[in-house]
Structures are given as C-alpha cells and as structure tokens.
Amino acid sequence: MKTKFEKNILCIxxxxxxxxxxxxxxxxxxxxxxTTVDINSVRIAEWNSHILPVYEPGLDEIVKAVRGxxxxxxxxxxxxxxxxxxxxxxxxxxxxxxGVGAGMAADLQYWEKTARQILECAETPKIIxxxxxxxxxxxxxxxxxxxxxxxxVHFDVLSNPEFLAEGTAVKDLENPDRxxxxxxxxxxxxxxxxxxxxxxxxxxxxxxxVTSDIWSSELSKxxxxxxxxxxxxxxxxxxxxxxxxxxxxxxxxxxxxxxSRIGGEFLNASIGFGGSCFKKDILNxxxxxxxxxxxxxxxxxxxxVKINDYQKGRFVFNMLTAMFNTLAEKRxxxxxxxxxxxxxxxxxxxxIFIAKRLIEEKARLVITDPKALKNAKRDLHGIDxxxxxxxxxxxxxxxxxxxxxxxxxxxxxxxxxEKIYRSMIKPAFIxxxxxxxxxxxxxxxxxxxxxxxxxxxxxxx
Ligand code: NAD
Ligand code: UGA
Numbered sequence: 001m002k003t004k005f006e007k008n009i010l011c012i013x014x015x016x017x018x019x020x021x022x023x024x025x026x027x028x029x030x031x032x033x034x035t036t037v038d039i040n041s042v043r044i045a046e047w048n049s050h051i052l053p054v055y056e057p058g059l060d061e062i063v064k065a066v067r068g069x070x071x072x073x074x075x076x077x078x079x080x081x082x083x084x085x086x087x088x089x090x091x092x093x094x095x096x097x098x099g100v101g102a103g104m105a106a107d108l109q110y111w112e113k114t115a116r117q118i119l120e121c122a123e124t125p126k127i128i129x130x131x132x133x134x135x136x137x138x139x140x141x142x143x144x145x146x147x148x149x150x151x152x153v154h155f156d157v158l159s160n161p162e163f164l165a166e167g168t169a170v171k172d173l174e175n176p177d178r179x180x181x182x183x184x185x186x187x188x189x190x191x192x193x194x195x196x197x198x199x200x201x202x203x204x205x206x207x208x209x210v211t212s213d214i215w216s217s218e219l220s221k222x223x224x225x226x227x228x229x230x231x232x233x234x235x236x237x238x239x240x241x242x243x244x245x246x247x248x249x250x251x252x253x254x255x256x257x258x259x260s261r262i263g264g265e266f267l268n269a270s271i272g273f274g275g276s277c278f279k280k281d282i283l284n285x286x287x288x289x290x291x292x293x294x295x296x297x298x299x300x301x302x303x304x305v306k307i308n309d310y311q312k313g314r315f316v317f318n319m320l321t322a323m324f325n326t327l328a329e330k331r332x333x334x335x336x337x338x339x340x341x342x343x344x345x346x347x348x349x350x351x352i353f354i355a356k357r358l359i360e361e362k363a364r365l366v367i368t369d370p371k372a373l374k375n376a377k378r379d380l381h382g383i384d385x386x387x388x389x390x391x392x393x394x395x396x397x398x399x400x401x402x403x404x405x406x407x408x409x410x411x412x413x414x415x416x417x418e419k420i421y422r423s424m425i426k427p428a429f430i431x432x433x434x435x436x437x438x439x440x441x442x443x444x445x446x447x448x449x450x451x452x453x454x455x456x457x458x459x460x461x
Pocket of ligand 2: 133162163164165166167225228232265266267268269270271272273274275276277278339340341
C-alpha cells in the first residue's frame with residue numbers, strides 16, 4: 001500500500017543504537033516513515049510506553065515528539081521488510097562465546113538471521129545498511145546471502161557504522177563529528193550511497209558526511225574504538241606510575257593534552273573502560289589480525305585490553321592494602337554501577353569486576369546508582385555474597401567502612417560529605433575511581449582519600 005511518506009525506512013534491532021538513531025532520523029525527516037522492529041517484544045512495548053528501555057538525556061522528548069507521527073516500533077519484522085525501501089541492520093554483534101574464535105571473534109548469528117529474513121521476505125529492491133559494528137568484509141558475506149535467490153530482488157549493501165556514545169547519544173546523533181558511508185564503487189553502489197547521503201544531509205552538513213569504499217568503512221569503526229580505548233589504557237598505565245612517584249595524573253593529562261597533536265579528550269584516568277563495545281571491538285580486531293597472520297599487530301592491540309584488566313585489578317588491590325589487608329565483613333559502598341555517567345547501561349562495567357572481587361574478599365557490598373540498579377541486580381544475580389541495593393547515596397553510605405566511586409555521576413560531586421563522614425565507620429575511606437570529588441576537602445573532613453594516579457591523602461602516621 002502506498003503511504004503519504006516519500007520513503008519507508010526500517011531498522012532491525014531496537015537497542016541502544018537502533019532506537020535513538022531511528023528516533024533522530026524520524027525527528028529530522030518528517031517526510032520519511034521510520035519503523036524500528038525487534039524480536040524482543042518487551043523492548044518494543046517499552047519503546048511504545050512512557051518509560052523507554054534506554055535512558056539517554058534528551059531522548060524522551062524526541063521520541064514523544066515523533067512517535068505515532070512518522071516513528072513506529074513494532075515486532076512485525078516481515079511486514080516491515082516488505083514495506084521498506086531502506087533497511088538499517090542494528091542487531092547485536094557480541095563476542096563469540098563458543099567454538100572457533102570464542103572470546104575474540106564477533107558472534108554473527110543474529111546478523112546472519114537478519115540477512116536471511118530479509119532475503120525471505122523482500123519483494124522489491126532494497127538498500128541494506130550495516131549499522132551494527134562488524135568485522136571487515138562482512139558486507140561480502142551479506143551480499144552472498146542476499147543473492148542466494150539468484151538475484152530475484154536487487155539489494156545494495158552499504159556500511160554506515162555508528163559512532164554515538166551512550167549518555168550523549170542525542171547530542172552525538174544531532175551533531176555528529178562525521179557520518180561515514182562505505183559503498184561498492186559500482187554504479188548501483190554509488191547510487192545507493194547517494195540515497196543514504198540524502199537522508200543524513202537533511203541535518204548534517206555535507207563536509208561531515210564522509211564516503212569511502214565499503215571495506216575501509218567497516219574497518220574504520222573497529223579502529224576508531226581501538227584508538228579511543230588505547231588512549232584510556234595509555235593514561236591508566238601512567239596513573240600507576242604517578243601513584244609510585246607522587247606525580248599527579250590530572251596534571252600530566254593536562255600538560256600532554258595541550259599539544260594539539262595529542263589533544264585533551266579521552267585522557268581521564270579511571271578504574272578502566274567499560275561498555276558493550278570497546279573490549280568486544282578490540283578483541284575482534286585482534287582476531288582479524290591473527291587471522292591474517294599479523295601476530296605483532298594483534299599483540300599490540302591486545303595489550304590495550306590487558307592494561308584495562310590490570311587497572312581494574314589494581315584498584316581492588318589498592319583498596320585491600322589501604323584497609324589493613326582485610327576487607328572481610330567490612331561494609332563497602334559502591335557509588336555508581338553504570339559503565340559511565342548518564343546511562344543505565346552496565347554492560348562490561350568495571351563495577352561488575354570490582355564488585356565480584358570485593359565479594360571474593362568477603363566484603364559486604366552496598367550498591368547505589370541513580371539509573372542502573374535494575375541492571376546491577378541482574379549482573380550480580382546468583383553471586384554468593386552479601387549485596388544490597390539502595391538508591392539514596394546517604395542511606396547507602398551510612399555504616400560503611402569505605403566508599404568506592406565507580407561512575408562519574410554529577411550527583412556524587414555535590415553530596416554533603418560531612419554528613420556522610422559522620423554516618424560512616426572510622427577510619428573512613430574513600431576510593432575515587434573517577435577522580436571527580438574534591439580530594440583535599442574530603443581529607444580535611446576526615447576521610448582517608450585514595451584517588452587514581454595521585455598521591456593518597458591519609459591521616460595515618
Ligand atoms: P542491543 O543489544 O542494545 O540491541 C540489539 C537489538 O537487536 C536487541 O534488542 C535484539 O533483540 C535485536 N535483535 C537481535 N537479533 C534480531 C533479529 N534477528 N531480528 C530483530 N531484532 C534482533 O545492541 P546495541 O548496543 O544497540 O548495539 C547494536 C550494534 O551497534 C552492535 O554491533 C554494536 O557494536 C554497535 N554499536 C553500539 C553502540 C552503543 O553505544 N551501544 C555504539 C555504536 C555501535
Ligand atoms: C564508545 C565510543 O566513544 C563511541 O564513539 C562508539 O560509537 C561506541 O563506543 C560504540 O561503538 O559502542 P561508549 O562506550 O558508549 O562509546 O562510551 P565512551 O564515552 O566511549 O566511554 C567508554 C568507557 O571509557 C566508559 O567506561 C568511560 O567511563 C571510559 N572512559 C572514557 C574513561 O575511563 N576515560 C576517558 O577519558 C573516557
């Protein structure tokens with residue numbers, strides 16, 4: 001059936017990427033009908049409800065403005081495919097947990113199921129857009145699947161990786177550093193590319209829409225994440241040296257960041273990077289390098305993940321040694337559980353590793369977070385230990401021996417730490433895994449303060 005819309009856009013996969021990205025396209029392009037489908041009916045019901053499945057600042061307003069106008073969420077994938085002109089594929093591509101490449105390669109089962117379903121249902125020509133992060137050369141496999149019906153229907157496959165970061169998704173989508181589109185350099189491939197460019201050009205300036213061959217586009221996504229994560233591991237490795245030498249990592253980061261060739265972004269020392277993508281994408285890159293016999297290159301990138309693991313382990317070890325080499329039966333309060341601020345997402349959050357290690361030391365854990373407690377409970381479900389979840393940070397900290405800051409939520413910067421100090425067991429410790437609080441002031445209140453990559457401030461002789 002012909003609709004009043006100029007184009008029908010479909011997105012398969014209504015997750016952290018599919019949902020916000022389609023909401024932005026619908027918001028900026030009222031002339032297109034945008035439908036997002038998913039096999040997960042609970043998720044689709046949430047997208048259609050008052051409480052969206054993804055917490056992102058600014059997202060509620062955009063979704064509410066366009067839902068029912070030209071943005072729709074549905075579980076009817078078959079109908080969506082049949083009616084669409086352009087299909088974005090934004091299904092999950094986690095690290096494989098079984099068989100060849102387990103623990104390293106991307107698990108492409110969800111992606112391949114989608115490709116086969118498109119082939120099965122499509123009756124008219126379509127542009128297929130890889131939105132998921134995929135190993136280089138995946139488009140070739142996609143094309144092979146889509147031509148199994150002897151080209152009854154014509155498909156063009158494009159690569160259009162997403163660079164949004166969680167917590168700033170709306171801002172990133174509205175004003176991206178760049179939009180990358182990779183295509184085959186054939187007449188049909190270039191025509192498909194131009195159709196996608198036309199969509200983004202509705203709100204992104206043309207110099208920020210970068211086009212390339214398809215393989216470079218696929219590879220650039222993995223490389224961008226590897227470079228970003230590498231900066232964090234680099235600064236975190238130096239934070240360990242700062243702690244031994246009384247240098248201050250914030251001063252080092254500031255000094256090197258002034259060099260325009262280095263730049264000041266992504267140099268915040270931390271308990272380590274988390275999130276669903278950095279580790280998975282680096283391991284995928286490592287796997288690809290090994291596949292092509294590039295073992296030195298693989299080892300180089302693997303070390304980014306190794307330093308990240310080291311940083312998380314070092315944080316718990318520092319807590320243990322500072323607290324007189326025993327954490328058994330001590331109440332430890334984790335401030336934050338999300339992998340970063342402004343999201344409820346806890347996938348690969350360093351807090352998961354740290355919580356598990358603290359439980360192994362027989363500590364009693366109290367976890368507080370403004371948005372991630374539901375996910376925290378799921379992540380730690382079945383763990384044999386004493387864990388409680390309390391939304392109010394004052395209540396959570398009361399009676400604790402130590403606070404460990406896991407997430408850089410703004411609310412933690414402005415708490416009444418005098419009140420918190422009075423409610424804690426003495427000596428009271430605070431381990432700032434994000435360097436977000438005023439360490440000198442907390443020391444003056446009476447805390448023993450342990451930042452990352454800075455001298456500790458303690459009241460001990
Ligand atoms: P997600 O797990 O939040 O969402 C993926 C969705 O796809 C799920 O809701 C799942 O039910 C659905 N799905 C799986 N198989 C399906 C099928 N056959 N048919 C219909 N739906 C199906 O994942 P995400 O965080 O949105 O990531 C999606 C992709 O985007 C990944 O490749 C990821 O690497 C990449 N990416 C993620 C981010 C991010 O910030 N999370 C940023 C850039 C790129
Ligand atoms: C990251 C990239 O920034 C996005 O460009 C990319 O699209 C996305 O991965 C993806 O492919 O999924 P995201 O993981 O959502 O986005 O968030 P980031 O802001 O990159 O933070 C990742 C982790 O690094 C967080 O745990 C954060 O706390 C940590 N981090 C970040 C630091 O420890 N220090 C920093 O200086 C910056």
